[in-house]
Amino acid sequence: MIRKISIIGSFFLIISVWLSPGAAQNFANLSRDDVGIEDPTVMTLSLPISDESNDDSSLKPLYKDHLKKDSEFDIPIVINGKVEQFIRYFQTRIREKFVTWLGRSEKYIPFMKNVLKEHGLPEDLVYLALIESGFNPYAYSRAKAVGMWQFISPTGKRYGLKVDWWVDERRDPEKSTIAAAKYLKDLYDMFECWYLAAAGYNAGEYKIIKAMKRYRTEDFWKLTQYRYLKRETKDYVPLMIAAALVAKDPEKYGFTGVEYQDPLQYEKVNVPELTDLSLIARACGTSLDEIKDLNPELRRGVTPPNESEYEIKIPFGKKDLFLDNFETLQPLEKFPFKTHLVKKGETLKGIARTYRADLEPLLEINHLKKTSQVAKGTTLLLPFSKDEEIRPLVAQKKNGKPQNGKSVK
Incomplete structure (x- = not known):
């Protein structure tokens, strides 16, 4: 499975405060203020959904007005019992959170729609970001998916997002939207169906391919009648539909007086x-x-x-x-530096001593405190004066000659 099991889980592992679409797992949505940025505490929500595999997502004969083909939507919109269930969920149990998501949405939707349009995609796919993260760039799921589009690291890197100790472009609204557009386009080219493409975005394309082969159908709604797909994947499409319906006409569904943030510029x-x-x-x-x-x-x-x-x-x-x-x-001179990969058992004071570096600038440039603990594998910057040779101290051999660098006196 290439992606991650998207954050739809309970409403999808919405991190930090609320987030993604789901079915009945976990979903978490964390803001910078809530989590201190680097170590978010995942919160979970549970959706009021049964474990039945055909939980009213099958397409019963629909009244004419239940099959939406309005020009206001550019993704297929079908209203069934499952979609109505999630609309009620937005209106009741997570109403306050959904209002927050709606208010945040207008900050990002205008430029996101432009990106989707530039890639030849339906603009209403933007509402996947609503159920994935509530439009929170700092969203973080238990599956270690990050950002508004909830990429796990391997998939993010596959679509050009840089993820390392310094930068996590899954949090970048612009770059992650471009990556999501490329991924969604690949999925649609593979399935030629937006429901299956969305399900693939959640579960991974290979999971959907296996389901289609196993049950010999290309109908998403028929696939939901079997137990092979996880509940959060079955619920992903109806969540997307419910989110699009409510977000595009909030007053119709009782969301009045939403305070929308200004578009990002x-x-x-x-x-x-x-x-x-x-x-x-x-x-x-x-x-x-x-x-x-x-x-x-x-x-x-x-x-x-x-x-x-x-x-x-x-x-x-x-x-x-x-x-x-x-x-x-700018400072008149650039501060030279070296990087150090922390090994097991090393301390900040010991690392500074090893490199003959002052502890205070080391802490400052790495945004750490004297009491901070550094884990194995962490990359630290080591500041030095311009004319100082950057060579660590090493222990002497028995013959008195150092292995490298300078001997310890």
């Missing part, structure tokens, strides 16, 4: 490696929180090392001010 500028976001904020005359909000993919408060330039987003209309201020605010 920004400009892009290039900055050197290891540029602190606080410096960028000062150059723009804005707050550090606003810069972080525009660049949620940056995990360490600085642009990544080993890249001569990094494209960063700044508030719309601030580019000229930034260019005027940035050069004068």
Whole structure:
């Protein structure tokens, strides 16, 4: 299975506060403020759904007005008992959370629809992000899926998203939407059906292929009548339909007075490696929180090392001010650095001593405290003065000659 079992699980592993579409597993949706960014605590919700494999998702004879072909939708819309069930769920048990999702949606939907359109996809696929994450860039599921489109690391990397200690582009609204568009296009080219493509986005394309072969049908609704697909995958399509119906006409479904956030707007500028976001904020005359909000993919408060330039987003209309201020605010000399991969049992003080580095700048550049614990496999930056040779201390051999670097006196 290439993706992850999407966050639809209970409403899909919505992380941090609420999130993704589901069936009856877990779904979690975490914001920066809620989770402290790097170590979110997954919260779960349970959907009021039975374990029956054919839980009213089969297509009974539908009244004419139940088969929506309105021009207002560009994905097929069918209303059955399962879709109505999820509409009621939005209206009742998670009403307050759904209002939050709706309010957040307008911040991202305009540019997301443009991306989908540029890739030749239905714009209403944007509502997959609503059930996946509630449009939360910091969404994190128990399956380690991240971002508004809930990519696991391997699938994200397959579609061009960089994921490392410094950057997680699954959190980048623009780049992750482009990746999701490419993935959805591949799925539609494979299945030639948006219901099956959506199910494949949730469960992984191979799971859907196996189900189709096993039951000899290309009808999503027929596949839901069997036990092979997990409940969250069976519920994914009706969740998508329910979300689209409510989000496109909230007042019809009782959601009045929603306070929508302003559409996201920004400009892009290039900055050197290891540029602190606080410096960028000062150059723009804005707050550090606003810069972080525009660049949620940056995990360490600085642009990544080993890249001569990094494209960063700044508030719309601030580019000229930034260019005027940035050069004068930059340090006169760049701070040289080396990276160190933490080994088992190492401490920050011990690492600083090994490299003859001062502890305070080491802590500062890595955004750590003296009491911070560093896990095995963590990458640390080691700051040095310009003319200092960067060589770690090593233990002497019995013959008095060091294996490398300088001997310990």
